[in-house]
Amino acid sequence: MTDKHRYTDEELIARFQKGDENAYTELVNRYRDRLMTFVYRFVSDMEQAEDIVQDALVKVYTHKHYYKEVAKFSTWVYTIAGNLAKTELRKRKRRQTSSLSTLGLDDKDYELPSVELETGEYIQGEYTEKKIQEAIQLLPLHFRTVIILRDIQELSYEEISNIVSVPLGTVKSRINRARLQLQEALKEYK
Numbered sequence: 001m002t003d004k005h006r007y008t009d010e011e012l013i014a015r016f017q018k019g020d021e022n023a024y025t026e027l028v029n030r031y032r033d034r035l036m037t038f039v040y041r042f043v044s045d046m047e048q049a050e051d052i053v054q055d056a057l058v059k060v061y062t063h064k065h066y067y068k069e070v071a072k073f074s075t076w077v078y079t080i081a082g083n084l085a086k087t088e089l090r091k092r093k094r095r096q097t098s099s100l101s102t103l104g105l106d107d108k109d110y111e112l113p114s115v116e117l118e119t120g121e122y123i124q125g126e127y128t129e130k131k132i133q134e135a136i137q138l139l140p141l142h143f144r145t146v147i148i149l150r151d152i153q154e155l156s157y158e159e160i161s162n163i164v165s166v167p168l169g170t171v172k173s174r175i176n177r178a179r180l181q182l183q184e185a186l187k188e189y190k
Contacts, residue, residue: 010069024060031057043089078159135182136182142164146171149164
């Protein structure tokens with residue numbers, strides 16, 4: 001076994017709780033990219049996702065003693081990141097509601113198209129990814145959460161059940177219903 005994966009996540013958080021800063025660094029290295037993918041699927045904005053993941057990792061650092069080994073470390077860290085992402089979505093909804101009424105025509109932001117030359121295959125892949133992301137964003141939050149955890153993060157049903165605090169059967173049902181809704185939303189892109 002390589003030196004890098006000598007310890008389980010749970011052993012690393014226990015070491016960190018006892019003051020081993022290197023254990024925290026290893027946990028960050030193991031989870032940063034996975035959390036970025038997870039959070040990005042919620043917020044569809046890379047900068048916001050980076051901020052949220054940073055906040056989640058800071059929270060792991062500052063709240064390390066809140067972790068108890070009754071759950072897997074991954075469940076705990078995904079719960080933290082998921083809660084922060086959902087909070088951001090609620091804030092965003094409130095900002096949209098309040099700012100629409102104050103916007104004048106001159107306050108509009110315009111996005112300029114990229115002038116970079118790209119291959120047709122790359123463009124098609126980007127287009128497909130964008131459509132999938134849009135379809136995920138249209139799902140109700142309770143469906144979006146479980147589908148991201150299962151199909152993108154590839155967590156087990158049991159881990160998802162622990163993260164979202166609902167029974168296993170409910171998780172499986174939500175994943176099935178979310179997949180059906182995604183399939184319906186994306187059927188024109190097959």
